[in-house]
Amino acid sequence: MNAAGSIVGTxxxxxxxxxxAICARGIVRDFEAGQSTIRVLxxxxxxxxxxxxxxxxxxxxxxxxxxxxxxxxxxxxxxGEVRVFGTDIYKLSDSDLxxxxxxxxxxxxxxxxxxxxxxxxxNAAVPLIAQGVPREEARERAKVLLERLNIGDQADKLPRxxxxxxxxxxxxxxxxxxxxxxxxxxxxxxxxxxxxxRRVMDLLREVAIAPDRAxxxxxxxxxxxxxxxxxxxxxxxxxxxxxxxxxxxx
Amino acid sequence: xxRNLSFSRQILPVAAVIGLLFAVYMIAIGLPDRSLxxxxxxxxxxxxxxxxxxxxxxxxxxxPASEVIDIGSALSGLVTEVRVRPGDKVAAGEVLFTxxxxxxxxxxxxxxxAIGEAxxxxxxxSAAQATARQQLALYRSLADPAAVSRAxxxxxxxxxxxxxxxxxxxxxxxxxxxxxxxxxxxxxxxLTVRAPIAGEILAVNIRPGEFVATQGGGNSxxxxxxxxxxxxxxxxxxxxxxxxxxxxxxxxxxxxxxxxELHVSARFVRAEPQVVPKRSLTNxxxxxxxxxxLQLIYELxxxxxxxxxxxxxxxxxxxGKPKDAPRAQQGx
Amino acid sequence: MLWIAxxxxxxxxxxxxxxxxxxxxxxxxxxxxxxxxINLIERGASGVFNAPEAQVWVMDPVSRTTDVSFPxxxxxxxxxxxxxxxxxxxxxxxxxxxxxxxxGDLEGVAVIGVDDATLIGLPKRMVAGDKTxxxxxxxxxxxxxxxxxxxxxxxxxxxxxxxxxxxxAVIRGIADAIPSFTSQVVLYTRYSNALNYVPGTRNRMTFVxxxxxxxxxxxxxxxxxxxxxxxxxxxxDEFARAGINxxxxxxxxxxxxxxxxxxxxxVGVAIVGLTFSLFLRDNIKQFGxxxxxxxxxxxxxxxxxxxxxxxxxxxxALGVVGTVLFLKAFGGNPFFKGFYIPxxxxxxxxxxxxxxxxxxxxxxxxxxxxxxxxxxxx
Numbered sequence: 001m002n003a004a005g006s007i008v009g010t011x012x013x014x015x016x017x018x019x020x021a022i023c024a025r026g027i028v029r030d031f032e033a034g035q036s037t038i039r040v041l042x043x044x045x046x047x048x049x050x051x052x053x054x055x056x057x058x059x060x061x062x063x064x065x066x067x068x069x070x071x072x073x074x075x076x077x078x079x080g081e082v083r084v085f086g087t088d089i090y091k092l093s094d095s096d097l098x099x100x101x102x103x104x105x106x107x108x109x110x111x112x113x114x115x116x117x118x119x120x121x122x123n124a125a126v127p128l129i130a131q132g133v134p135r136e137e138a139r140e141r142a143k144v145l146l147e148r149l150n151i152g153d154q155a156d157k158l159p160r161x162x163x164x165x166x167x168x169x170x171x172x173x174x175x176x177x178x179x180x181x182x183x184x185x186x187x188x189x190x191x192x193x194x195x196x197x198r199r200v201m202d203l204l205r206e207v208a209i210a211p212d213r214a215x216x217x218x219x220x221x222x223x224x225x226x227x228x229x230x231x232x233x234x235x236x237x238x239x240x241x242x243x244x245x246x247x248x249x250x
Numbered sequence: 251x252x253r254n255l256s257f258s259r260q261i262l263p264v265a266a267v268i269g270l271l272f273a274v275y276m277i278a279i280g281l282p283d284r285s286l287x288x289x290x291x292x293x294x295x296x297x298x299x300x301x302x303x304x305x306x307x308x309x310x311x312x313x314p315a316s317e318v319i320d321i322g323s324a325l326s327g328l329v330t331e332v333r334v335r336p337g338d339k340v341a342a343g344e345v346l347f348t349x350x351x352x353x354x355x356x357x358x359x360x361x362x363x364a365i366g367e368a369x370x371x372x373x374x375x376s377a378a379q380a381t382a383r384q385q386l387a388l389y390r391s392l393a394d395p396a397a398v399s400r401a402x403x404x405x406x407x408x409x410x411x412x413x414x415x416x417x418x419x420x421x422x423x424x425x426x427x428x429x430x431x432x433x434x435x436x437x438x439x440x441l442t443v444r445a446p447i448a449g450e451i452l453a454v455n456i457r458p459g460e461f462v463a464t465q466g467g468g469n470s471x472x473x474x475x476x477x478x479x480x481x482x483x484x485x486x487x488x489x490x491x492x493x494x495x496x497x498x499x500x501x502x503x504x505x506x507x508x509x510x511e512l513h514v515s516a517r518f519v520r521a522e523p524q525v526v527p528k529r530s531l532t533n534x535x536x537x538x539x540x541x542x543x544l545q546l547i548y549e550l551x552x553x554x555x556x557x558x559x560x561x562x563x564x565x566x567x568x569x570g571k572p573k574d575a576p577r578a579q580q581g582x
Numbered sequence: 583m584l585w586i587a588x589x590x591x592x593x594x595x596x597x598x599x600x601x602x603x604x605x606x607x608x609x610x611x612x613x614x615x616x617x618x619x620i621n622l623i624e625r626g627a628s629g630v631f632n633a634p635e636a637q638v639w640v641m642d643p644v645s646r647t648t649d650v651s652f653p654x655x656x657x658x659x660x661x662x663x664x665x666x667x668x669x670x671x672x673x674x675x676x677x678x679x680x681x682x683x684x685x686g687d688l689e690g691v692a693v694i695g696v697d698d699a700t701l702i703g704l705p706k707r708m709v710a711g712d713k714t715x716x717x718x719x720x721x722x723x724x725x726x727x728x729x730x731x732x733x734x735x736x737x738x739x740x741x742x743x744x745x746x747x748x749x750x751a752v753i754r755g756i757a758d759a760i761p762s763f764t765s766q767v768v769l770y771t772r773y774s775n776a777l778n779y780v781p782g783t784r785n786r787m788t789f790v791x792x793x794x795x796x797x798x799x800x801x802x803x804x805x806x807x808x809x810x811x812x813x814x815x816x817x818x819d820e821f822a823r824a825g826i827n828x829x830x831x832x833x834x835x836x837x838x839x840x841x842x843x844x845x846x847x848x849v850g851v852a853i854v855g856l857t858f859s860l861f862l863r864d865n866i867k868q869f870g871x872x873x874x875x876x877x878x879x880x881x882x883x884x885x886x887x888x889x890x891x892x893x894x895x896x897x898x899a900l901g902v903v904g905t906v907l908f909l910k911a912f913g914g915n916p917f918f919k920g921f922y923i924p925x926x927x928x929x930x931x932x933x934x935x936x937x938x939x940x941x942x943x944x945x946x947x948x949x950x951x952x953x954x955x956x957x958x959x960x
Contacts, residue, residue: 256592258592258595258598259588259589259592262896263892263895263896265896265899266895266896266898266899266900267895267899269899269900269902269903270895270898270899270902270903272903272906273899273902273903273905273906273928274928276906276910276923277906277922277923277925277928278925280906280909280922280923281922281924281925282631282760282920282922283706284631284634285634286634286635286636286637286818287634287635287706288635289635289670289700289702289793290700290701290713291699291700291701291702292700293669293670293671293672293697293699293700293702293793294663294670294699295669295670295793296663301795302666302795303666304666305664305666306660306664307659307660307661307662307663307664307671308660309659309660487657487660488660489657489660489661491657491661492660492661492664495664507698507699508698508699510670510699510700528656528657541655541656541657543657563663565663568664
């Protein structure tokens with residue numbers, strides 16, 4: 001791959017690799033905290049390549065959530081630009097940005113955030129429904145995915161009737177049902193024991209990784225670091241490590 | 251997809267819509283009928299040419315053309331015979347009722363007896379006078395004065411004078427008796443009450459055996475009421491404020507109370523010269539009214555719809571001129 | 583998306599029924615109180631509504647309503663009849679009298695004298711008997727609510743003998759009349775009878791009822807009558823309005839009912855506002871997730887609007903049906919006799935419901951719209 005993708009930190013904003021899934025340059029993000037302003041990200045440059053499972057790791061408060069929010073288009077950076085598959089997403093209008101997310105990004109939230117009053121298939125079908133796909137067709141497509149995730153028989157159950165693992169599979173199905181080019185996954189294993197966590201990560205690797213799809217996983221669960229293709233470590237708003245494996249000092 | 255019916259998502263909204271339709275229906279049929287209604291019976295109204303012309307309305311009563319005549323009696327006494335009934339048509343002079351005349355007839359018979367007696371006395375006196383005169387003439391025709399004594403002649407002359415004066419007395423008694431008979435006949439005639447004009451008997455308030463008094467009390471009923479009922483007249487009261495507007499001489503449209511759909515045209519007869527306090531036409535005896543009215547008399551055409559004493563509503567044309575100008579402005 | 587919104591709403595049964603209760607209760611309170619209010623003040627015009635033939639009411643210039651009136655001289659009738667555009671005019675007497683009942687009680691009644699010949703001035707319908715019974719001597723027709731007051735023991739009114747001003751009066755009919763504001767017993771009789779039943783004053787005729795010639799407007803004719811006779815003339819509608827205004831001006835009813843209606847509105851805003859806010863707050867994570875996934879704010883507003891619409895529809899229906907059933911249930915009570923729901927009132931309460939939902943929905947949705955999609959990652 002292009003060497004530029006692996007270069008750490010200090011490079012000036014400039015030419016992105018056209019093949020990069022995400023190309024972030026000079027990301028700065030400040031938060032207002034009363035009178036003072038806290039700088040959470042100090043000029044992050046980073047590229048995410050498709051076909052890889054990229055981990056973003058770091059302690060609480062290291063800025064990893066802020067970074068991932070900015071990279072997937074739900075939080076405006078104070079400065080810097082983000083290109084997702086060549087599109088400078090923060091130059092889009094608000095509604096174009098929303099539409100861009102709807103068609104290109106799949107989300108798996110830490111608490112799943114499933115809608116409690118609709119069944120698993122409908123929950124999984126939400127992105128399609130939001131795109132305007134007819135309800136039955138969306139359900140059918142979601143069911144196919146649920147079958148692949150081995151919970152096809154739970155399609156008609158409400159989220160509260162499912163176990164935690166099953167709910168997470170529904171959440172994964174929702175993230176993938178519209179075939180996005182970028183999947184963002186927030187702490188997928190936080191609530192699971194070690195073996196379940198590994199099973200989920202195996203499953204993710206099996207269904208989420210595709211040659212033209214990037215997959216970003218935000219986690220601080222060091223039990224699964226060994227499953228990463230690439231790990232970006234963040235500390236106090238700066239990238240401290242970018243490589244295929246985690247250095248031991250982490 | 252849940253195939254079973256959801257209460258809150260399907261049944262409830264449908265029930266809500268049905269409930270709303272039910273409510274709309276209930277509200278619609280519950281709305282009160284506040285529409286104005288046409289009067290079921292015809293109220294009196296101006297018709298024909300008067301309907302859209304200036305007019306004056308008045309209320310009135312029907313009366314005979316002669317007005318109502320309350321028949322009285324010249325003498326008091328018991329009623330012996332009533333010859334008419336209400337509704338009878340009578341000619342002028344026809345006997346209406348008679349009052350007990352026995353006393354008058356007795357004095358008539360008395361007078362007739364006196365006449366007979368007087369006539370007899372006249373006959374007797376005439377005979378005596380004739381006898382006396384013959385005797386006297388005989389004595390006078392004797393040439394020999396000594397044939398009859400002077401005393402005899404004086405006696406004969408005295409007899410003749412006495413017979414003559416007796417005859418005069420008897421004649422005077424005859425005249426007196428005849429006068430008495432005439433007086434009795436007049437009395438009898440006065441005890442028979444006759445119709446003063448041709449007309450219709452409207453009311454008979456006496457019956458044989460009742461006493462009629464010449465001094466009628468203030469509120470006593472008249473013995474007999476009659477009047478000329480062909481034609482009938484109506485007496486229409488016009489509010490004094492409207493007098494100036496009335497077109498005198500124009501025919502009026504008259505409807506009887508309770509039969510307002512009947513309209514007849516009545517010919518103007520006259521206006522009473524005096525404006526009088528409005529008489530009660532509202533059946534209340536105690537009514538006191540401070541309104542004065544002009545009374546107009548109209549003649550009704552022949553009709554069965556009107557009876558004497560009936561109340562009527564009348565519409566009379568108004569003089570258009572003074573009120574026309576403001577009305578035209580109002581109409582504009 | 584919108585069906586998801588409805589699922590979200592009905593999925594939380596507690597809050598869903600809380601919202602229905604809030605809207606339903608507000609609607610019931612507003613609709614029912616306004617209905618009672620309107621019907622109550624319309625009682626002030628019952629005298630006008632009970633004489634449906636009269637297009638124009640002519641009265642002394644100082645008269646204000648059917649019950650606050652000053653009599654006129656008898657010739658006023660002829661004056662009115664003389665006015666152009668008047669089709670017909672009949673006398674009308676309204677006066678107060680005392681009646682001695684069979685039990686010996688004294689009861690204040692309103693005596694209404696209707697035209698002798700045409701009976702214009704009687705209510706449109708009769709409950710018992712025929713209008714023509716008034717042609718019989720000494721007969722009166724009583725109004726149906728008066729029957730319950732005069733014969734509270736449930737006795738038969740027809741044929742009962744009353745004593746009015748030392749005169750005999752026999753009840754021969756019952757009229758289907760709208761009761762007056764005070765639910766006073768009303769006796770209808772012919773004008774000439776009424777003169778005897780009411781102790782005499784100099785002038786007796788309180789009103790002249792007039793009809794208008796075809797092609798003339800009652801307003802124009804009333805104006806002409808006023809101009810030409812110097813009397814006061816009002817159309818049916820104007821005079822009904824005057825009776826209503828009299829009640830409004832002279833009683834505290836509008837204030838009281840206004841307060842209740844306002845309270846209904848406030849209760850609605852409070853219950854619905856709180857519940858709706860709580861409901862949306864509970865679902866704020868889901869809304870945040872939807873926003874992150876790519877649902878626009880416009881769509882979110884639509885979803886909340888659909889939720890509000892469903893709650894509004896069902897709650898409003900509950901309230902309106904409740905009012906209808908309320909009136910139906912109490913229709914037999916003399917106090918509610920003739921009560922109806924004016925069609926405008928449900929529309930007003932509908933507007934109130936829309937306003938309540940708009941206010942509370944707007945407040946509640948602001949928190950949803952303000953939610954940063956990024957919040958879902960925290």
